[in-house]
Amino acid sequence: MSVVPPELLDDIVREIDDLESLKACSLVVSTLRHTSQRILFNSLTIDIKNFTAIRDLLTGSPHIAHYVTSLRALLAGLDVESFGRILPKLQNVRKCFLDGVWYSSRRSSAPLRSGIPPIILDFLTRQPLRTLGLMSIHIPIAVLRNLVKIIPTLYFLAVGIEDGADAVPAHTVSQPPVERFALNSLFLIGNDVGQFLAHPHNISCVAALRHLSVRPQGSGWAGALIEGASSTLNHIEFNCSSYPPPALPHLPALRTVGFTFSGQIIPSARAEIISQTANVLSTLAVPQMSPALAKIMIIQELARDGAFDPSPYLPLITMLDKALAAYPIPVSIGWTLRLNDGETQFKHFADSVRRGMPKAHSVGRLLLEAYVPSTTRIKKVGGYSYYS
Structure with a gap:
């Protein structure tokens, strides 16, 4: 050796x-x-089940704490004081995810969003974080304002905003505008943070945003965020589970745009969302609106009954084929179908899309994939990728 x-x-x-x-x-x-x-130990997950073992490990072998750069903490059931005694040992965390579903109301069994204890807030401010994710948690307004200034990548899932001890709706809070921003990528599900960032006092914090992933809520903040970041956005992803995407403004730097359609809503509602999405995407027929566009990605998640009906997609398919043909450099379109069962459904789906998009298909810019979550093997069906 x-x-x-x-x-x-x-x-x-x-x-x-x-x-x-x-x-x-x-x-x-x-x-x-x-x-x-x-x-x-580069990546460490802490929850109530493994907390004692991790505490003993970091106490007995303190050098290991320096190896941890990615931390995920499931706060449900964790003793805050005991957890807080571990945190000072971790000094090199660059990526942190906190799941705050850690208590329930006496009147309801539904999990509620907790606040972030001061000892954890102190930990977050001391770390040289590049990525932070918060889920089902309340954070003070002052903390949120600081996070968007110093952390390049932020994930917010069902995050509430509070001002001191009392929760305050984000859009009603009057604060000085954010003057500095480091925010590069934003992944957002939830009205509170969306409304806060879209407020005129705070919209400048997204001025350098390059990647935006949102689930539109119908309150208009998603469109405001896109408008505020329109000159720098390279990638936009929409989770269209409840609402269609907002209208797209002039996006000179946009390279890719993606849409995910949920299979967990009733077919009629899904068909309406897809139809409205087709109307939004009709702006793509004018290449000057997004001159750098190179790829569109569409994902259809599993339906409740495991079946797939391609008919609601036909107007969208036809519109995309016509719109993308207007671009001097052909735009690729990737379409992924998540299935419980495979080949028959996928062949039907692939044939429908191929017939509806003859121009994209003829120039080799159409990529169709099927994904069966239980496995990862790849098959080819009619010339297309098929995961089974």
Whole structure:
């Protein structure tokens, strides 16, 4: 071992993608231990089930805490004070996700959003975070304003906003405008944060935004965010579970736009959302609106009954084929269908899209994929990718 350069040993260990092999390497010799442990403990998930073991590990082997750059904490049931004693050991976290569903009302079994305890807020302000995700949690307005200034990538899922001890609707809060911003990517589901960021006092925080992923709520904030970031946006993704996307303004830097249609809503409602989405996308027929557009991605999630009816998509398919033909450089379209059952449904789907988009199909710009979540093997059906 001594004749092998340490850098080469490190490179060899980094090529190992098997968890058990990495564990074995960490126990063989000291020359492999630290590199193996650095990979094994790069990402750490803490919840009520493993909390005691992780606390003992970080206490007995304090050097491991320095390897943790990605932290996910499921706060349900965790003792805040005990959890807080672990946090000072973690000083190199770059990516952090906090799930705040950790208590229920006495009157209801439904989980409620908790606030962020001061000890955790202090931890977040001390870390050189590049990515932060918050789910089902309340945060103070002052904290939110600071996060969008200093963290490039933010995920907000069902996050509420509070001002001091009392919750205040985001759109009613009067604050000085945000003057500096680092926000590059924003993934957002929930009205409170959306309305806050879309407020005229705060809209400047998205002025450098390049990636936006939203679930429109029908209150207009999604359109305001797109307008505020229109000069820099490269990628937009819409989860059209409840509402269609807003109208698209002039987006000179836009490269890709994606749409996900839920299979968990009733067919008539889904058909209406798809129809309205087709109307929104009709602006793409004017290439000057999005001159850099290179790809459109559409995902249809599993239906409740596992069936797939392509008929609601026909107006969208026809409109896209006509609109994309207007671009001097052909735009690609990727269409993914998530299925419970495979080949028959997918063939029907692929044939329908191929007939509806003859121009895109003829120039080889149409990519159709089917994905069955239970497996990851790839099949080819009629020349298209099929995951089963």
